[in-house]
Amino acid sequence: MTRPGTAVDTYLDHLLVERGTAENTLTSYRRDLRRYLEHLDAAGVTDLADVTERHVGDFLVVLRTGRDGGSPLATASATRAVVAVRGLHRFALAEGLVAVDVAREVHPPSPPRRLPKALDVATVDRLLSVRGGDGDDVGGVRDRALHELLYSTGARITEAVGLDLDDVDVTARSVRLAGKGGKERIVPIGRPAIAALEAYRVRSRPALAARGRGTPAVFLNARGARLSRQSAWATLREAADRAGLDVAISPHTLRHSFATHLLDGGADLRVVQELLGHASVTTTQIYTQVTVDTLREVFAMAHPRARM
Known part of the structure; x- marks a missing residue:
């Protein structure tokens, strides 16, 4: 015993x-x-x-x-x-004190999943409206194109900086993204993002490319090489500062906003799953909670008998 x-x-x-x-x-x-x-x-x-x-x-x-x-x-x-x-x-x-480990199948509780933080449409518009420097410098034009692309496609930052010129189809208004596990997907892109990308391709990228060694990357740094994830993050933080936004913003914030705004607009969950490149719809379902929370807040503020 x-x-x-x-x-x-x-x-x-x-x-x-x-x-x-x-x-x-x-x-x-x-x-x-x-x-x-x-x-x-x-x-x-x-x-x-x-x-x-x-x-x-x-x-x-x-x-x-x-x-x-x-x-x-x-x-x-x-x-x-x-x-x-x-x-x-x-x-x-x-130690041989018991014959069976009775606790083996009892697992610790899973931590609650943090809901992604999405910006409202007005805040996204404000963020995407800022210019780098005077708005005509090569870095500012590039940054605007990058930010428009992130919000328009819901791309991960790694997918965005990994884009090559051949991955962008202006005529079809789509981009080919290489997601996790090398899985590719074709994602449509909106007109503002196409316009920003074309402005960058014509006005800024040639000047940046002249400093490098002929990389096919869409987004180039000041040395003409492929823009890094870290540098892409920095451009977004700088844009948020210039826009006077007092919320933490990352490339994933734009991805979250992309998904949430699609669902708010009536998009089917399976479609959003494909656009985001999620292997399972379960991962995408977390965004439905964001929209429900938004609806609940609006209801509480607007309905005359919500707080009685």
Whole structure:
């Protein structure tokens, strides 16, 4: 017979002496496992061998709800506690204290998915309206074309800077993007983006290309080489500063805005999935929550009986 408390003490000693676990981690594990022991005691378990998977699963519920009278834990804290319990039972099996690891199939809670932040249409218009310098310098014309492309196609920044001249079809108003895993997709592009790209191709790119060695890349840096992801990020931050926007903006912000605005406009989820290059529609569904949240806010502000 192995008392749960004895197993916990032995496990913590093991972490300290043999694993060299940090003191702060040990303190947290000790607190988490003390709560676990109280949970087992309330269930009448006096032998570690009598613990079942249901006991461990119920403990996770207790952690999130505070049903035992303790404080409900946030996802990160509950995850740490489950990791501690899983470690205890894995250790008990390895030491021959029990015949089965009953915690093996009990997984820590998944962290909540952060909803992407999308700009409203007016803010995007404001961002895309700014000029670099006096609006005619080669870098400013290039940046405007890049930003228009990002919003018009929903391209990832890697896909945008990876574009070659042959990937842009002005006549068909489309671009060929090389997505994750080398998977290509053809995405339509709007007239403002086409106009910005043509202005860049005629007025700015030749001057930049003359400084380099003949790369086929669409977007070039000051040395005539392919524009890097980091430099592309910097152009967007600079544009946001010039536009006087006080929100954090990244290339992915424009991608999020692209998807959200399409759905707000009535686009089918499967179409948006294809445009974004998502392998699974499940990934695209996160944007539907953004639009629902927007609708909820509008409802709360506008409906006369929304807050009664």
